[in-house]
Amino acid sequence: MSKYGVLAEEKVFKDPVHRYIHVRDELIWELIGTKEFQRLRRIRQLGTTYVTFHGAEHTRFNHSLGVYEITRRMVEEFTGRPDWNDEERLLVLTAALLHDIGHGPFSHSFEKVFDTDHEEWTRSIILGDTEINDVLSQVRPQFPKDVADVIEKTYSNKLVTSMISSQIDADRMDYLQRDAYYTGVSYGHFDMERILRVMRPKEDQVVIKNSGMHAVEDYIMSRYQMYWQVYFHPVTRSAEVILSKILMRAKDLYEQGYSFMQEPKHFYSIFKGKASLDDYLRLDEAIVLYYFQVWQEEEDRILRDLCVRFLNRRLFKYIEFNPNDRMDDWLVLHDLFKQADLQPDYYLVLDSSSDLPYDFYRPGEEEERVPIHLLMPNGRLRELSRQSDVVEAISGKKRTDHKLYVPLDRLEDEEEYGEVKRKIRKILDI
Template identity: 70%
Template sequence: MAKEMGQLNEEKVFKDPVHRYIHVRDELIWRLIGTREFQRLRRIRQLGTTYLTFHGAEHSRFSHSLGVYEITRRIIEVFHKRPHWNEEERMLVLSAALLHDIGHGPFSHSFEKVFGVDHEDYTRAILLGETEVNEVLRMQGSDFPKKVAEVIEKTYHDKLVVSMISSQIDADRMDYLLRDAYFTGVSYGNFDLERILRVMRPMEDGAVIKASGMHAVEDYIMSRYQMYWQVYFHPVTRSAEVILSKILHRAKDLYQEGYTFKQDLTHFRSLFEGEITLEDYIKLDEGVMQYYFQIWLEEEDGILRDLCRRFLDRKLFKYSEMVSVSEVLKLSGYLEEAGIDPKYYLVIDSSSDLPYDFYRPGEKEERLPINLLKANGEVRELSRESDVVEAISGKRRTDHKLYYPADLIEKIDDSQLKRKIKHILKKDERDLR
């Protein structure tokens, strides 16, 4: 039987711009941080292509994961010796907090869409497979990796433990809002973390907030709302994601057509063939992908060359507000007539966010509510007490934009064809600077 690991002889600390210090006192956490799979997160940006919009957004999933761990550690300090909190779950929830993003791939969501992979599947594979992370977790107990996976997958029996990592006000969201605001240089994501932690209380079905802290939670909800529309869905970032996605699509299409690349596709072959192994996946990071983009600048295929140049040199697509479907079809035909392949150069991109939702049992993407604990012991759902939150509860905001290469359109020789294209786009053409 595995012997559980204890405390370090001396506390380890990481200097952190958001939390000042991240404290590690447990040997298990220290060993997990040192694993190959966790160190890989240093080479994956937290915000994907956002660095092309906000130049400071170079922070990694490594630093975010440490931040989620630190907030969780502090929540546990607040919960210590209170009813409903089981101190035996401490190492489980700290491990889950640290490892919740361990399966993310390079450029995360764009990468996943093209290759049909899911970072949650790889998180589970890393936790349960033949990895250094699994080896360390098993030192805590043979069933410990499975328990950590269950917490991250939100299937673990203790709802309080799950809510600390995955809810509408959890350690994950609180860290990424503060961290992303800091590194993008915006003020939208700031809220009073200290206050929220002070008024958080453990209950059987999840963490609740003392009613006296309601205004701090309102501020948090509005910060999240602003960050999504001012940072996460910024049209420049979306344009970069569109081009990144098209690079990967083009390379995959060429490979499947039998095109011979000048450079061996060591890191991409299994992806293109849909047979990627866990080891292949772990070897991928953003440095590897950008190396290939540099190499592909020398390929004979003009589309792949052009898309890689756009991404690396930040020559992005312009955008307009979404026109009608019939006009998009016309535009697609006009571009094809001009020798511009609409499959790679005309993209409809949609962004959607639901800043807060009340409890809708049984629905897809079911969200547990934020509950307030009143002085008399009554528990009330947040939007029933807050006019601010009630105003945005359940209201999904969606935005559609059309991206295209304005520079290539300008180079079209047929003036009549160019005029037809620009007539459709001129209604709301935007420049991406």
């Protein structure tokens, strides 16, 4: 029997997006107070986006509370309706709160360099020797695994999973609005109140009443715009490129036996690919930025230069460059950068971003994408793009953007390798 009940008095968090976040369950309140959840205050939601949009300083802590709040409101809407089992209430609220618990500092850049997966760390935190696991285990012995399974999308009740992980879920509905608010853009706004009112629980997924189709169209277009105007912004990507190269250089130097002036003790186990759960949880953005600060004084000129660039926003220049059309230029540039004493592994970086704003499963494809279904007046379900001309126009269309990032300041300085640098600039047309 769970030791947790209802709080004697409701707790509220003031929130700029949802006005208030309401906590009525002792379990949720206990989870928020764990050290693993509090660590999310030190992990930004949007990584390096603050370099482009100076207001984007919000954290995974903010976002996780927001996803919990939207899920709580979804549950309120579902209670008493057919296909909803209220025994799943606490499970879905917990999974919503903890869905991002495994994110590391500068999440996606960090994962690429060190080949880690925040979803695997999420599972380890929920099932491992942690304060979160201690709290969850007091609900019932199976509860931590059920929470992990919902987040991993392997839980038996697909309806519960779809509430926090689908093409229209609490996670996306929070981050679109929250990221729009903190970046100051207008793209991410949509009528969430309307969407929540027309959501209905079905056996395997959340569906939308047909009368709410236009609100869903607006939501999908908001997501499309946010990806191209905010998430894939070329200046943000330049900062991500430099961040990744700093981490890569530090790892390379460690493997070469380089003697750091400031030993990166917090990174040793992650450099070796043998980070324990405790090692991972000790890493946050304050730690990473501390090392970047002191590495500005390192003897290694590449590490030193990259850290100075990142901390002082001296970013790389970006150029439109599709490698599929310009492979010969790419090979020539690689050689010219070497001649100019600019190591191409660090100073010539191709970055590609792509997005698929909405799609549905097509027979024969490997990856199943559960579509958004509309609940028609006759009680049948109809896939969204078959009813909406707007969604049909973008459905299944993957857009990709290629950028080449280079240190323009180093290419303009012709005191050394002037002729080589002129050749580089001519190829890049800069």
